[in-house]
Amino acid sequence: MSVSERTITNLVRLEEWDIPGLIALSVSIGWDYDKDEINTVMSSGKVYGHKTKEGKIVSSAAIIPYGSSLASIGMVIVHQDYRGKGLGRKVTQKCLDSVSGDTMVMLIATDEGKSMYESMGFSSKDSVHKYLCDNYLSMKSNDALNVEIISMRKEDLSQVVKIDKDAFGEERRTFLINRINQAKESLVIKSPDGNIIGYGLSILGPINLILGPIVAPDHHTASLLIDKLANNHQGKLRIDIPLGNEDFIFHIKKCGFVKVSQPPIMIKNSKQLPQRNKALYGIAAQISG
Template structure:
């Protein structure tokens, strides 16, 4: 097995579509839900912000960074293959991604940290803010959803996040989508272990329920994941109502930039499901 050079260190490079088989191997080895389509979406969405370290002819570690304008970026897919851990690969990739984001002049950087990732992020200046949880359930076998218009509400999403995520939503909506004009929208997509619900942004719990029910009704009886912020009590109640239970606990962390511009304000009370840990 290749020994990482102590002095030179591992050299991150941009991910390419030809890396897809390695990338799927990597996320599957960690027990994550991503499929090839998820990696492809990231590479196409932000080709200059997807980084990997290649050793022994394979990508064995990754980190991705998405900029939502200059005020906010999101880090995700911090993964090292089990056979290559504790050699500084994740640290090298994070430092590379953060340097790239600094070059872009991005102010605030957020991420959703697993217990394994948290010490690394703390050492790089990230501070924990709040919990974020993955809930899971098998959708009811006989669930009837309303027929709602297809699409998303980019302006409402911007009001919920304080930044434009339109490009992300355009890519994610290729899965499934429902909208209620000016009131809310919900997206879903397939995954390796379960369908992934989210994002779901809605002004009221009633709208969120209509949207989420419509999504679940597309794949009744199937396994679903739903990433939510426990701070949104209405989202928790809704998840319980549909039989979801918490499976994974992560922590949302932030690193401020140099200019000290105020952080984009997230309206957690409108965020019923996040887009996924890699997107925020």
């Protein structure tokens, strides 16, 4: 289907009233963004896109800033009928232009988008393992760990933000507040002395219960946290795991998770990812890094 350039309006920032159009764009390529997910992204960052003169959204990209030194790009979509016109590059560049030129920008690329990102100055530095599960098998072998896993309270936020910063590499208070508000379940891990040493969220999407972020002091505790979040859920599960967590991956595979892809993490304006303490066992989502 040929589409004239004249049918596309200027590139604009998208707002709350554009969410139905963004959902339709997502569905058009088989992705599963819903209202709650897009609300979290819009509340944490900015979403841009191209519209036709009739108001149809035909491209999108979002950027979420974390402090002044790091940002994450995601939700880069171009409608099938409007590809080959450079819209993906233009909307991604709009995101880049919205932050300082020396800000480290990260994204998790699709196979289709990888070459475009490379041409824009991004380079692959790592990857994540995407795992799905149709039928979760609970594993109780870690119940003997001397920790307490309980529901998160408002007064826990400061400690959660701190341990998340150490695990992720930058403070992301605004995003975490919005993500916690979106979560089906928010749990914290407490040591015997009452300190919070980990946390985990579950997000109920249209297709999967998404597990993440998952932050824990070791893979045994991370596995127990997963069990608490996943147990009794009737439906599909998803978790995206950073590299270097082989023992944790070995455990979740026994619980029924199957690896479906390993997309690259790409960055711009830096030679390496932010420094992390190896406590991140599951990312929040591919859009948020």
